[in-house]
Amino acid sequence: MAQRALIRWYAGLWMILGLVPQAMGVWDRPDDIKFTTLAVLAVLALTYPITGSSPGGPAARRYAYLGVLIAGTGAVSYLMDGAASLLIVTLPHFWIFAGSPRRAVVLSGAATAATVAGNIVQQAPDGKVLTGNVIATLIGYAAGSLFGLWMHRVVGQRDERARLLAADLEATQRQLAEAQRRQGAAEERERLAREIHDTLAQGFASIVVLAEAARNGIAADPERSAQQLVSIERTARENLAEARVLVASGAGAPAAPAGAAPAGAAPAGAAPASIAGALRRTLDRFTEDTGLTVTAELPEVDCDRTARIALLRCTQESLANVRKHAAASTVGVVLERHPHGIELEITDDGRGFPAAEARTAGEATGFGLDGMRRRLAELGGELTVTSSPGDGTRVLALIPPHPGSGER
CATH class of the missing domain: 3.30.565.10 (Histidine kinase-like ATPase, C-terminal domain)
Structure with a gap:
């Protein structure tokens, strides 16, 4: 129950801090870019409750949702000349729904590559490749991966301690029951x-x-x-x-x-x-x-x-x-x-x-x-x-x- 509540809180923050700023940032752009970007953001917002709201749900639905995230962040990066902030806020999704640290690193790397590619393609006519947005995206991915691996280790150690404590408690209960018998x-x-x-x-x-x-x-x-x-x-x-x-x-x-x-x-x-x-x-x-x-x-x-x-x-x-x-x-x-x-x-x-x-x-x-x-x-x-x-x-x-x- 606590994990579910935490995921719901994160989903709300993701929409407020990730999607809403992008929608506000595109508001004064030309109509074709504005409406296309808003449509992509709307797809991301609607796809989450439909396919990705349960970490324990079917793998196909979770991976479909993560695929939409990868494509969506790349599209937004192309339309808005970069989407480093959206990617950084979105990274926890991969650690929540990927199912393992290795898959989380790979899938979040794919999202990072899509974001960088979208920015590079948009900036190619100007000859700009290594922009500030690209650098922020790469730094955010590296920091997010390190933090995710560290958290996975901490959670794993906690779960192992909980498992050992549960085993000790069960053994103690058996001993107590035998002593009472x-x-x-x-x-x-x-x-x-x-x-x-x-x-x-x-x-x-x-x-x-x-x-x-x-x-x-x-x-x-x-x-x-x-x-x-x-x-x-x-x-x-x-x-x-x-x-x-x-x-x-x-x-x-x-x-x-x-x-x-x-x-x-x-x-x-x-x-x-x-x-x-x-x-x-x-x-x-x-x-x-x-x-x-x-x-x-x-x-x-x-x-x-x-x-x-x-x-x-x-x-x-x-x-x-x-x-x-x-x-x-x-x-x-x-x-x-x-x-x-x-x-x-x-x-x-x-x-x-x-x-x-x-x-x-x-x-x-x-x-x-x-x-x-x-x-x-x-x-x-x-x-x-x-x-x-x-x-x-x-x-x-x-x-x-x-x-x-x-x-x-």
């Missing part, structure tokens, strides 16, 4: 690993513990063992449902993150409708499977779907750690809403562990506390673990408010 794949693998840990792995761990208890107590307390077998069956069914959800999610099917865990908080693959209800079901299953005493303060708290899943997963992971490591007798769970967000506190009276170990527990366990921290961090929240040997453990999850986000 790898990052997306890594994030998806991490998400699936975290979901597997929080659902299937915890479920299988629960099945192992219940199976061992049922096997050891089947003779002494068959009723309790039967109850544990029921829990094993239920947990296995829930794990199967969770596995189907994860497979659908990994295959690209639109599946919601699982809202239920092996502890039975909610239907597999669905977000719990009520976080308080989901936590109660989780705690009931935990009490049923472990026999530990659980105290809970679980008021109804309004939060979006993602926050409900995060709080549920934090509870499941904390209870799994209590079962595996704490040797506790009592567990307390408190859910509260504050102006600064939703807090979930889980405490136990177990053996505890050093505070330094609490700070690095996520790195040691891979997907345990570290997975909880990542879930909360995605929501702008944080996880605090406080513990010391013999004093139990306190896990505090905080999710800041997100007005208007998520579904209810």
Whole structure:
């Protein structure tokens, strides 16, 4: 677009500075010379929009236009005893429409020769050959050719730089797309690993513990063992449902993150409708499977779907750690809403562990506390673990408010 606008501006200047002065200069000449010259100038003016207005047009039309220019400048030079100014103003036409520097030099040279020839033929009766007009024509042609070659080189270098920049940009875009693809794949693998840990792995761990208890107590307390077998069956069914959800999610099917865990908080693959209800079901299953005493303060708290899943997963992971490591007798769970967000506190009276170990527990366990921290961090929240040997453990999850986000 910029090139087209520049060519249009030049065409206007060519007519104003090239054709109009010639028409004014011939006005006081004899009628035959005046009208013939005006006719030639009119042909030049009309030929441009008809055949030469597009540098990218058909070659035959462009070369026909340049041929008219060559003949026209020679005719005007003959009629007006020279046309150096018209030739000099006309030279850019050859560089615009010739298609290559070599053709531009040759064709503009032909126009120069026609102009010089017209002037020489007109001045031949007087014996004048090397007139001022001829000298100006030759100097104008030489200067125009040098300037055109220099501009062609400058434009070529600019185009080459633009081509290299475009190639670099394309390569950078490909690298960025590949990096984003790898990052997306890594994030998806991490998400699936975290979901597997929080659902299937915890479920299988629960099945192992219940199976061992049922096997050891089947003779002494068959009723309790039967109850544990029921829990094993239920947990296995829930794990199967969770596995189907994860497979659908990994295959690209639109599946919601699982809202239920092996502890039975909610239907597999669905977000719990009520976080308080989901936590109660989780705690009931935990009490049923472990026999530990659980105290809970679980008021109804309004939060979006993602926050409900995060709080549920934090509870499941904390209870799994209590079962595996704490040797506790009592567990307390408190859910509260504050102006600064939703807090979930889980405490136990177990053996505890050093505070330094609490700070690095996520790195040691891979997907345990570290997975909880990542879930909360995605929501702008944080996880605090406080513990010391013999004093139990306190896990505090905080999710800041997100007005208007998520579904209810």
